[in-house]
Amino acid sequence: MPEPTATPPLLGDFAVEIRSKNAGPFWVTLETFMKDGTGYTIAADDTYLNERVIAGLYKVDPAQVRIFRIPALNVVKISFPRPVAQASLRDRDIHAGQHHVPLATLPVPQRHLSV
Amino acid sequence: MPPSRDTATRVGVLTPAGMLGAGFTPESVERGLALGPDVIAIDGGSTDSGPYYLGAGLPKTTAAAVRRDLRILLKAAARADIPLVVGSCGTSGTDSGVDWVAGLAEDVMAEEGLDLRIARVYSEQDTAVLKEHLDAGRIHPLAPHGPLSPETLESCTHVVGMMGHEPLADALRAGAQVVLAGRATDTALAAVVPLMRGMPAGPAWHAAKIVECGGQATTDPRLGGVFATIDHDGFVIEPLDPDNVCTPLSVAAHMLYETADPHRMREPAGTLDVTDATYTALDHRRVRVEGSRFEPADQHTIKLEGARVTGYQTVSFTGIRDPHITAHIEEWATGLRAVLTDRVRQTLALNDDDYGLDIRLYGHNAVLDDIEPDPTPPREVGVMLVVNAPAQSTATAIAKVANPLMLHLPLPDMPYLPSLAFATSPAETERGAAYEFVLNHAVDVDDPAALFRTEHSHPREATHA
Numbered sequence: 001m002p003e004p005t006a007t008p009p010l011l012g013d014f015a016v017e018i019r020s021k022n023a024g025p026f027w028v029t030l031e032t033f034m035k036d037g038t039g040y041t042i043a044a045d046d047t048y049l050n051e052r053v054i055a056g057l058y059k060v061d062p063a064q065v066r067i068f069r070i071p072a073l074n075v076v077k078i079s080f081p082r083p084v085a086q087a088s089l090r091d092r093d094i095h096a097g098q099h100h101v102p103l104a105t106l107p108v109p110q111r112h113l114s115v
Numbered sequence: 116m117p118p119s120r121d122t123a124t125r126v127g128v129l130t131p132a133g134m135l136g137a138g139f140t141p142e143s144v145e146r147g148l149a150l151g152p153d154v155i156a157i158d159g160g161s162t163d164s165g166p167y168y169l170g171a172g173l174p175k176t177t178a179a180a181v182r183r184d185l186r187i188l189l190k191a192a193a194r195a196d197i198p199l200v201v202g203s204c205g206t207s208g209t210d211s212g213v214d215w216v217a218g219l220a221e222d223v224m225a226e227e228g229l230d231l232r233i234a235r236v237y238s239e240q241d242t243a244v245l246k247e248h249l250d251a252g253r254i255h256p257l258a259p260h261g262p263l264s265p266e267t268l269e270s271c272t273h274v275v276g277m278m279g280h281e282p283l284a285d286a287l288r289a290g291a292q293v294v295l296a297g298r299a300t301d302t303a304l305a306a307v308v309p310l311m312r313g314m315p316a317g318p319a320w321h322a323a324k325i326v327e328c329g330g331q332a333t334t335d336p337r338l339g340g341v342f343a344t345i346d347h348d349g350f351v352i353e354p355l356d357p358d359n360v361c362t363p364l365s366v367a368a369h370m371l372y373e374t375a376d377p378h379r380m381r382e383p384a385g386t387l388d389v390t391d392a393t394y395t396a397l398d399h400r401r402v403r404v405e406g407s408r409f410e411p412a413d414q415h416t417i418k419l420e421g422a423r424v425t426g427y428q429t430v431s432f433t434g435i436r437d438p439h440i441t442a443h444i445e446e447w448a449t450g451l452r453a454v455l456t457d458r459v460r461q462t463l464a465l466n467d468d469d470y471g472l473d474i475r476l477y478g479h480n481a482v483l484d485d486i487e488p489d490p491t492p493p494r495e496v497g498v499m500l501v502v503n504a505p506a507q508s509t510a511t512a513i514a515k516v517a518n519p520l521m522l523h524l525p526l527p528d529m530p531y532l533p534s535l536a537f538a539t540s541p542a543e544t545e546r547g548a549a550y551e552f553v554l555n556h557a558v559d560v561d562d563p564a565a566l567f568r569t570e571h572s573h574p575r576e577a578t579h580a
Contacts, residue, residue: 023375025162025420025552026259031371058486064259068377073367079375081259085551087165088425089471089503090484094165098482105488 009113011049012104014039020099025086028058028096029079030103040074042112049106054078057102078103123312124346127152128305128322131340131355133329135159135184135201135216136176143339143355144191150342150353154308155192157184158301158327159216160203162420162552163373169207170272170422170550174215176206182219186227189220189293193229198287200294200304207420208275208298210239216295221572231293233572234286238297240274240419240566245558253559257418260555267553271421274554278417279383280307281563287311289571297567298420300382301327309345316409320387322350324380325369325404332369334360349405351397363394366402383418383563385411414559417566421554426471427507428546429514433521434536435496441479442492443526448474451498451524455517463512470504470513497538507545514543 012018016033023029034040043049046067055062060080068077084091093099129152131139136159147155160168160175168175192199205212213235224231246265248254254263268274275298284307286294296304305323310316322343330336338356352361370389371377380387388408395403440447452474459465477497480487500517504510521542523532560566 021373022163023373024555025166026555027375029371029373029375033368057488066375070371070377073364073371075368075371077371077377087167087549088551089428089473089501089549092475092482092484095163099486101483102486102488 008107010104011043011106011108014042014108015104018100018104020096020103022082022086022096023079026082027079028082028099029077030100031078032076032103034074034076036074040071040076042108043076044069044071045112048109048112049076053106054080054103057106058099059083123153123314126154126309126312126314126345128309128326128343128345129155129340129355130157130305130326130329130343131155131188132157132184133327133331134161134176136180137329138180138184139187139329139339141187144187146357147340147342147355148191148195150344152195152197152342153312154197154305155188155199156305156308156323156326157188157199157201158203158304159201160206160208160212160298161301162207164206166422166550166552168205169209169275169420169552170424171548172207172209172211172273174205174212178215178219181216182223185216185220186223189223189229189231190227192292193231198292198294198308200283200296200307202296202299202301202304204295204297207273208238208296209273210237210297213237213295213297220293220295232291233293233295234289234291235570236278236282236286236294236296237568237570238275238278238299238566240276242268242271242274245274245419248558254419254556255416255559257555257557263554263556268421270423271553272423272550274419274421276417276419276558276566277383278567279303279563280310281384282567282569283307284311285564286569286571289569290573291571302380302382302387305343314345315347316385316411317387317407318345318348318350318404320380320382320409321389321392321404321407322352324387325352325366328369328372330354330359331372332361332366334362334365349403349407351401351403353401360400361402363396363402366404367392367394383415385409415561415563416557417560417563418557419554420552422550422552424548425551426503426505426549427510428549429502429507429510430544430546431500431514431517431521431542432538433498433542434538435498436494436536437533439529440526440533441494441496444476444479444493444496447524447526448476448498450526451517451520454520454524455513458516458520459513462516463509465509465513470502470509472503472513473501475499475501498535503549507547511543511545518542
C-alpha cells in the first residue's frame, strides 16, 4: 500500500500520474496511471469512480461519460465531450491539460484504506 | 525510392519527433538511418492548440524552426534515397500551410544543392462542393455534434478534409521524393509506405499510431524520436536515442494519448482495433507488438474540420495583492462585472448580449473555474478581462471602460479606493479575430483521394518515374 501524502488520502496519492488532454477539439480525456494493483483496485471501483461521479466533478452529462478500465496497464481512462468549446470566450484551458486536478484530488473512501 | 518493392519482408519508419519544428538532434536521425528506414514520416500540425491556426490559415511554428528541421530531414532523405512524408503542414493543413512548408523546403534544397521531387497534396475544401455533398446526404455528424447546416459551412474561413494514406500513396507512386500534405490523419504519414510495400494493415496502422508523437511512446520523451519496423506478423518499436527505452507499458500506454477510445481508432478506410494486441519486451529497450487488427469500413469517410470567426478580442490584466480583496475575491469580481456592464450600457449604449466578457481570476480559480476543488484563499490574484465583440474597436472600447475599475474598484466595505497592479501600459491588448471549430462531420466518398489535389514540382519527370 503506497503511503498517502494527504489527509484524507486522495486518488492522486495512489497514482504515478493523473493527466488530462484534449482528444480532438470536442472531447476531453483523463487517465489515471496507478502505482500498482492496489491503486488500480481503488480507481477501478465503480462504486467510487463512475459516470455519475465524473459528471458531478466536471459538470457534464453522465450519459456522455465513457470509462475504460484497463487492468493490464493499471489505468482507468475517462472521456467526455468538452463542456466548454475549445478557445471560446469561456475556455481557460485550451489543451485541457489541467483538467486532471478535480479527479486527482478526489478523496479515497475509507473502505479502501483499512487493508 | 522504389515504391513497387512490394516483396518486402520488413519496412522501417523513422519518426524523429512528434512535430516538424519541435526540434531533434542530427545524431538521432543518424542513428535512425543506421537502422535502415524506408521512409521518414513526421507530422506538421494538429488541432490541439485551437481553432485559430485553421481559422486564420497561419502556422503555430516559426519558420526558422521548421527550416532547421527540414534541413536535417531533406539531407537525410536524399542521402538514404527514401521519401520524406510530412502531414498537416502549417499546423492546420490549409493550402497556405502546404505552400509555406514547400517554400521553406525549396529554400533549403537550393542552399544544400538538393533536387528532390516535391508533391504538394492540398486538403482545403470548396464549401460549394461540400454543400452538394450535404444536399446529397453524404455528410454525417460525429458525436457530440448534430446535423450540419449550409450556413455553418458558409461561415467557415477555412475547411480542410483529413486525408488517409491513399493520396500520399498516389503522390509517391507518381515519383514524389518529398510529400508535403495538407490535413492528414497523424497515422497516415507513417502507415503509407508500409501499406504500399504490402505490410498488413493491423500492424501498419498500429505502428503508425505509436510513432505519431515521436518520443511519447518511450520512457523519456525528452530524448527524441522512435523507429518502427513493421513485418507481416507485427512490429518492433525502439527509441532513436541509445539512452532511451521503450517498455511494453510505455508503448501500450501511448494508445491512450489524445484518444477518446483507447481500443479502437477510426481512419478514413476503416478502424484500427488493438483490443487483443500483445506487447513483449525483446530486450531492455525494444518492444514487439502483435495481434493488432484493422477492420476495413463499409463506407470510406473523410472527416472535415472548419473554423469561423466568433468576434474580435481585447484583453486587459491587473494584479491584486491586497489581502482584504483577495479574501473576498469572488465578491470583488461580481462587483466588477456588475459595474462594468452598467457603465458599458450607459457610455457605449451596448446591451449585455451585444458583446461577451470573461473575468478570469488567476491564482484563485482561473484555470478550472466552477470545477475548481480548492476553496482556500489565494495570496495574490491576476485578473484577466477578456472582451469579445463583433468589432475590434468595440472590444477595446469596453476594455477601456473597464480600465478605471480594474485600477481602483473597492469592495463595498472599503472606505477608500485601492490602486491595483496593472501588468502593462497600455493595459489593453488587442488580440484580433477569435475563432471556433464548428465542424465535426464526415463525408462519404467513393474515391479516397477525390477531395484532395496534388501538384508535383517536376511533373514531366514524375510521369516517367
